[in-house]
Amino acid sequence: MSAQETAQQTQTAVRCVGLYQRFGDTVAVDGLDLEVRRGEVFGLLGPNGAGKTTTIRMITTLLPAPPGAIEVFGVDVARRRTAVRRLIGYVPQQLSVDATLTGRENVGLFARLFDVPRRQRAERVAEALAAMDLTDVADRPAKNYSGGMVRRLELAQALISAPRLLVLDEPTVGLDPVARDGVWTRIEHIKATTAMTVLVTTHLMQEADHRCDRVALMHRGRIRALGTPAELRGALGPTATLDDVFRAHTGDRLDDRGDLRDVRATRRTARRVS
Numbered sequence: 001m002s003a004q005e006t007a008q009q010t011q012t013a014v015r016c017v018g019l020y021q022r023f024g025d026t027v028a029v030d031g032l033d034l035e036v037r038r039g040e041v042f043g044l045l046g047p048n049g050a051g052k053t054t055t056i057r058m059i060t061t062l063l064p065a066p067p068g069a070i071e072v073f074g075v076d077v078a079r080r081r082t083a084v085r086r087l088i089g090y091v092p093q094q095l096s097v098d099a100t101l102t103g104r105e106n107v108g109l110f111a112r113l114f115d116v117p118r119r120q121r122a123e124r125v126a127e128a129l130a131a132m133d134l135t136d137v138a139d140r141p142a143k144n145y146s147g148g149m150v151r152r153l154e155l156a157q158a159l160i161s162a163p164r165l166l167v168l169d170e171p172t173v174g175l176d177p178v179a180r181d182g183v184w185t186r187i188e189h190i191k192a193t194t195a196m197t198v199l200v201t202t203h204l205m206q207e208a209d210h211r212c213d214r215v216a217l218m219h220r221g222r223i224r225a226l227g228t229p230a231e232l233r234g235a236l237g238p239t240a241t242l243d244d245v246f247r248a249h250t251g252d253r254l255d256d257r258g259d260l261r262d263v264r265a266t267r268r269t270a271r272r273v274s
Protein backbone atom coordinates (compact mmCIF):
# COMPACT_ATOMS: atom_id res chain seq x y z
CA MET A 1 0.00 0.00 0.00
CA SER A 2 1.32 3.49 -0.79
CA ALA A 3 1.95 5.92 2.04
CA GLN A 4 -0.91 8.10 0.75
CA GLU A 5 -3.34 5.16 0.84
CA THR A 6 -2.24 4.16 4.33
CA ALA A 7 -2.62 7.76 5.47
CA GLN A 8 -6.16 7.98 4.13
CA GLN A 9 -7.33 4.92 6.02
CA THR A 10 -6.06 5.30 9.55
CA GLN A 11 -7.92 7.24 12.21
CA THR A 12 -4.79 7.79 14.27
CA ALA A 13 -2.76 10.82 13.23
CA VAL A 14 0.27 10.10 15.43
CA ARG A 15 1.16 7.01 17.41
CA CYS A 16 4.29 6.89 19.58
CA VAL A 17 5.21 3.67 21.37
CA GLY A 18 7.97 3.58 23.98
CA LEU A 19 9.66 6.63 22.48
CA TYR A 20 13.14 7.22 23.88
CA GLN A 21 15.83 9.83 23.25
CA ARG A 22 18.94 10.80 25.17
CA PHE A 23 21.57 13.50 24.76
CA GLY A 24 24.69 12.37 26.60
CA ASP A 25 23.57 11.79 30.18
CA THR A 26 20.27 13.58 29.71
CA VAL A 27 17.28 11.38 29.02
CA ALA A 28 15.00 13.79 27.15
CA VAL A 29 12.23 11.35 26.23
CA ASP A 30 11.80 8.34 28.47
CA GLY A 31 9.44 5.68 27.15
CA LEU A 32 6.72 7.94 25.87
CA ASP A 33 3.41 6.48 24.61
CA LEU A 34 1.10 8.85 22.80
CA GLU A 35 -1.83 8.75 20.42
CA VAL A 36 -3.16 11.79 18.56
CA ARG A 37 -6.49 11.24 16.81
CA ARG A 38 -7.26 12.37 13.30
CA GLY A 39 -8.90 15.80 13.22
CA GLU A 40 -8.23 16.88 16.80
CA VAL A 41 -6.23 19.77 18.22
CA PHE A 42 -3.88 18.04 20.63
CA GLY A 43 -1.85 20.05 23.16
CA LEU A 44 1.46 18.77 24.49
CA LEU A 45 2.09 20.62 27.77
CA GLY A 46 4.85 20.51 30.33
CA PRO A 47 7.65 22.48 32.00
CA ASN A 48 10.86 23.66 30.32
CA GLY A 49 12.96 20.63 29.57
CA ALA A 50 10.05 18.16 29.77
CA GLY A 51 10.96 16.78 26.34
CA LYS A 52 8.20 18.32 24.21
CA THR A 53 10.42 19.71 21.45
CA THR A 54 12.51 16.52 21.36
CA THR A 55 9.33 14.47 20.91
CA ILE A 56 8.16 16.77 18.13
CA ARG A 57 11.53 16.63 16.40
CA MET A 58 11.31 12.84 16.39
CA ILE A 59 7.74 12.88 15.03
CA THR A 60 8.74 15.31 12.28
CA THR A 61 11.76 13.11 11.31
CA LEU A 62 14.35 15.71 12.38
CA LEU A 63 15.72 13.36 15.04
CA PRO A 64 16.06 9.63 14.38
CA ALA A 65 13.56 7.16 15.82
CA PRO A 66 13.77 3.37 15.63
CA PRO A 67 11.36 1.48 13.34
CA GLY A 68 8.00 0.85 15.00
CA ALA A 69 8.33 3.71 17.51
CA ILE A 70 6.37 6.36 15.59
CA GLU A 71 3.66 6.24 12.96
CA VAL A 72 2.11 9.29 11.30
CA PHE A 73 -1.25 8.30 9.79
CA GLY A 74 -0.08 4.71 9.92
CA VAL A 75 3.17 5.43 8.05
CA ASP A 76 6.34 4.42 9.89
CA VAL A 77 8.55 7.47 10.44
CA ALA A 78 11.80 5.49 10.48
CA ARG A 79 11.08 3.49 7.35
CA ARG A 80 9.34 6.10 5.18
CA ARG A 81 10.85 9.39 6.18
CA THR A 82 10.16 11.27 2.94
CA ALA A 83 6.54 10.10 2.79
CA VAL A 84 6.00 11.24 6.40
CA ARG A 85 7.52 14.63 5.67
CA ARG A 86 4.93 15.16 2.96
CA LEU A 87 2.14 14.62 5.48
CA ILE A 88 3.45 17.18 7.96
CA GLY A 89 3.62 20.97 8.18
CA TYR A 90 5.95 22.10 10.96
CA VAL A 91 6.48 25.44 12.67
CA PRO A 92 9.52 25.04 14.92
CA GLN A 93 10.10 26.69 18.28
CA GLN A 94 13.03 28.61 16.80
CA LEU A 95 12.68 31.18 14.04
CA SER A 96 12.30 29.61 10.59
CA VAL A 97 11.85 32.62 8.28
CA ASP A 98 14.70 34.31 6.45
CA ALA A 99 14.53 37.92 7.64
CA THR A 100 16.20 39.30 4.51
CA LEU A 101 13.58 37.79 2.17
CA THR A 102 10.06 39.10 1.68
CA GLY A 103 7.05 37.19 2.96
CA ARG A 104 6.26 36.03 -0.56
CA GLU A 105 9.83 34.83 -1.13
CA ASN A 106 9.84 32.96 2.18
CA VAL A 107 6.67 31.07 1.32
CA GLY A 108 7.90 30.54 -2.26
CA LEU A 109 10.99 28.84 -0.89
CA PHE A 110 8.83 26.31 0.95
CA ALA A 111 6.66 25.82 -2.14
CA ARG A 112 9.78 24.76 -4.07
CA LEU A 113 11.02 22.64 -1.19
CA PHE A 114 7.72 20.76 -1.06
CA ASP A 115 7.49 20.30 -4.84
CA VAL A 116 4.42 22.44 -5.40
CA PRO A 117 4.18 22.25 -9.23
CA ARG A 118 5.84 25.26 -10.83
CA ARG A 119 2.72 26.43 -12.66
CA GLN A 120 0.65 26.46 -9.45
CA ARG A 121 3.31 28.01 -7.27
CA ALA A 122 2.56 31.75 -7.55
CA GLU A 123 -1.13 31.19 -6.99
CA ARG A 124 -0.69 28.78 -4.06
CA VAL A 125 1.80 31.15 -2.41
CA ALA A 126 -0.60 34.09 -2.82
CA GLU A 127 -3.43 31.98 -1.37
CA ALA A 128 -1.36 30.93 1.65
CA LEU A 129 -0.37 34.54 2.31
CA ALA A 130 -3.98 35.69 1.97
CA ALA A 131 -5.20 32.98 4.35
CA MET A 132 -2.77 34.35 6.95
CA ASP A 133 -3.84 37.94 6.22
CA LEU A 134 -0.42 38.92 4.89
CA THR A 135 -1.30 40.04 1.36
CA ASP A 136 -0.67 43.72 2.09
CA VAL A 137 2.83 43.11 3.46
CA ALA A 138 3.76 40.17 1.21
CA ASP A 139 6.45 42.10 -0.66
CA ARG A 140 8.13 43.64 2.37
CA PRO A 141 11.20 42.01 3.95
CA ALA A 142 10.25 39.77 6.87
CA LYS A 143 12.64 41.71 9.13
CA ASN A 144 10.04 44.51 9.17
CA TYR A 145 7.26 42.19 10.34
CA SER A 146 5.82 42.25 13.85
CA GLY A 147 6.02 39.11 16.00
CA GLY A 148 2.46 38.13 15.14
CA MET A 149 3.09 38.62 11.43
CA VAL A 150 6.27 36.48 11.58
CA ARG A 151 4.35 33.66 13.23
CA ARG A 152 1.59 33.90 10.61
CA LEU A 153 4.24 33.86 7.88
CA GLU A 154 5.68 30.67 9.38
CA LEU A 155 2.16 29.21 9.33
CA ALA A 156 1.82 30.13 5.64
CA GLN A 157 5.12 28.30 5.01
CA ALA A 158 3.98 25.23 6.92
CA LEU A 159 0.60 25.14 5.18
CA ILE A 160 1.85 25.51 1.60
CA SER A 161 2.13 21.74 1.21
CA ALA A 162 -1.49 21.24 2.39
CA PRO A 163 -0.36 18.99 5.27
CA ARG A 164 -2.64 16.51 7.02
CA LEU A 165 -0.86 17.15 10.29
CA LEU A 166 0.22 20.62 11.41
CA VAL A 167 2.85 20.59 14.17
CA LEU A 168 3.35 23.84 16.07
CA ASP A 169 6.01 24.26 18.75
CA GLU A 170 4.96 27.22 20.91
CA PRO A 171 3.21 29.12 18.11
CA THR A 172 2.20 32.02 20.35
CA VAL A 173 5.31 32.52 22.49
CA GLY A 174 6.12 36.20 22.96
CA LEU A 175 2.92 37.40 21.28
CA ASP A 176 0.42 39.86 22.73
CA PRO A 177 -3.17 38.62 23.30
CA VAL A 178 -4.49 40.10 20.05
CA ALA A 179 -1.67 38.58 17.97
CA ARG A 180 -2.19 35.22 19.75
CA ASP A 181 -5.85 35.34 18.85
CA GLY A 182 -4.90 36.17 15.26
CA VAL A 183 -2.73 33.06 15.03
CA TRP A 184 -5.37 30.78 16.54
CA THR A 185 -8.27 32.17 14.51
CA ARG A 186 -6.39 31.34 11.32
CA ILE A 187 -5.34 27.87 12.51
CA GLU A 188 -8.94 27.10 13.42
CA HIS A 189 -10.25 28.42 10.11
CA ILE A 190 -7.89 26.22 8.07
CA LYS A 191 -8.66 23.27 10.31
CA ALA A 192 -12.40 23.68 9.79
CA THR A 193 -12.03 23.74 6.02
CA THR A 194 -9.47 20.93 5.60
CA ALA A 195 -10.01 18.49 8.52
CA MET A 196 -6.34 18.89 9.38
CA THR A 197 -4.97 17.49 12.65
CA VAL A 198 -3.02 19.90 14.89
CA LEU A 199 -0.32 18.99 17.42
CA VAL A 200 0.74 22.01 19.44
CA THR A 201 2.86 22.87 22.47
CA THR A 202 2.25 25.87 24.68
CA HIS A 203 3.10 27.14 28.15
CA LEU A 204 -0.17 29.05 28.34
CA MET A 205 -2.62 26.82 30.19
CA GLN A 206 -5.58 29.09 29.43
CA GLU A 207 -4.77 28.85 25.74
CA ALA A 208 -4.57 25.05 25.94
CA ASP A 209 -7.85 24.92 27.85
CA HIS A 210 -9.60 27.09 25.30
CA ARG A 211 -8.12 25.74 22.06
CA CYS A 212 -7.26 22.06 22.52
CA ASP A 213 -9.63 19.09 22.24
CA ARG A 214 -7.27 16.97 24.34
CA VAL A 215 -4.04 17.68 26.17
CA ALA A 216 -1.18 15.62 27.56
CA LEU A 217 0.97 16.78 30.45
CA MET A 218 4.57 15.78 29.92
CA HIS A 219 7.18 15.74 32.66
CA ARG A 220 10.68 14.27 32.65
CA GLY A 221 10.22 12.63 29.27
CA ARG A 222 6.89 10.94 29.96
CA ILE A 223 3.18 11.60 29.75
CA ARG A 224 1.82 12.10 33.28
CA ALA A 225 -1.82 12.93 32.50
CA LEU A 226 -3.97 12.89 29.40
CA GLY A 227 -7.54 13.85 28.58
CA THR A 228 -9.80 16.70 27.60
CA PRO A 229 -9.03 19.90 29.54
CA ALA A 230 -12.38 19.48 31.32
CA GLU A 231 -11.56 15.89 32.32
CA LEU A 232 -8.19 16.87 33.75
CA ARG A 233 -9.61 19.84 35.64
CA GLY A 234 -12.57 17.80 36.86
CA ALA A 235 -10.28 15.13 38.27
CA LEU A 236 -8.77 17.73 40.63
CA GLY A 237 -11.98 19.39 41.79
CA PRO A 238 -14.83 21.63 40.69
CA THR A 239 -12.84 24.87 40.77
CA ALA A 240 -9.53 23.56 39.48
CA THR A 241 -7.84 25.28 36.53
CA LEU A 242 -5.43 23.75 34.04
CA ASP A 243 -2.68 25.65 35.91
CA ASP A 244 -3.58 23.56 38.97
CA VAL A 245 -3.42 20.40 36.85
CA PHE A 246 0.02 21.45 35.58
CA ARG A 247 1.30 21.98 39.14
CA ALA A 248 -0.22 18.75 40.41
CA HIS A 249 1.59 16.68 37.80
CA THR A 250 4.90 18.49 37.50
CA GLY A 251 5.57 19.84 41.01
CA ASP A 252 5.51 23.49 42.00
CA ARG A 253 8.99 24.31 40.80
CA LEU A 254 8.65 24.97 37.11
CA ASP A 255 12.39 24.68 36.58
CA ASP A 256 13.25 21.57 38.59
CA ARG A 257 14.37 19.84 35.42
CA GLY A 258 15.21 22.61 32.99
CA ASP A 259 18.85 23.59 32.93
CA LEU A 260 20.55 26.78 31.77
CA ARG A 261 20.34 25.54 28.20
CA ASP A 262 16.55 25.46 28.40
CA VAL A 263 16.35 28.91 29.94
CA ARG A 264 18.64 30.31 27.28
CA ALA A 265 16.61 28.66 24.54
CA THR A 266 13.36 29.98 25.97
CA ARG A 267 14.70 33.51 26.27
CA ARG A 268 16.01 33.37 22.73
CA THR A 269 12.61 32.25 21.51
CA ALA A 270 10.79 34.95 23.40
CA ARG A 271 13.19 37.64 22.20
CA ARG A 272 13.15 36.69 18.56
CA VAL A 273 9.55 37.77 18.16
CA SER A 274 9.72 40.89 20.29
Ligand SMILES: Nc1ncnc2c1ncn2[C@@H]1O[C@H](COP(=O)(O)OP(=O)(O)OP(=O)(O)O)[C@@H](O)[C@H]1O
Nearest residue numbers: 023026028047048049050051052053054261262266
Ligand atom coordinates in the same frame (compact mmCIF):
# COMPACT_ATOMS: atom_id res chain seq x y z
N1 LIG B 1 20.44 18.98 21.09
C1 LIG B 1 20.49 18.78 22.42
N2 LIG B 1 21.65 18.52 23.05
C2 LIG B 1 21.70 18.28 24.38
N3 LIG B 1 20.63 18.29 25.18
C3 LIG B 1 19.43 18.55 24.64
C4 LIG B 1 19.30 18.81 23.22
N4 LIG B 1 17.99 19.02 22.96
C5 LIG B 1 17.34 18.91 24.14
N5 LIG B 1 18.20 18.62 25.15
C6 LIG B 1 17.84 18.39 26.57
O1 LIG B 1 16.74 17.48 26.58
C7 LIG B 1 15.78 17.86 27.57
C8 LIG B 1 14.44 18.09 26.88
O2 LIG B 1 14.52 19.26 26.07
P1 LIG B 1 13.32 19.75 25.14
O3 LIG B 1 13.84 20.88 24.34
O4 LIG B 1 12.75 18.60 24.43
O5 LIG B 1 12.28 20.27 26.22
P2 LIG B 1 10.95 21.12 26.04
O6 LIG B 1 9.88 20.39 26.78
O7 LIG B 1 10.70 21.41 24.62
O8 LIG B 1 11.27 22.46 26.84
P3 LIG B 1 10.83 24.01 26.56
O9 LIG B 1 9.46 24.13 27.16
O10 LIG B 1 11.82 24.79 27.32
O11 LIG B 1 10.88 24.25 25.09
C9 LIG B 1 16.35 19.09 28.27
O12 LIG B 1 17.00 18.69 29.43
C10 LIG B 1 17.32 19.66 27.24
O13 LIG B 1 18.36 20.37 27.88
Ligand SMILES: [Mg+2]
Nearest residue numbers: 052053054093
Ligand atom coordinates in the same frame (compact mmCIF):
# COMPACT_ATOMS: atom_id res chain seq x y z
MG1 LIG C 1 10.56 23.14 23.52
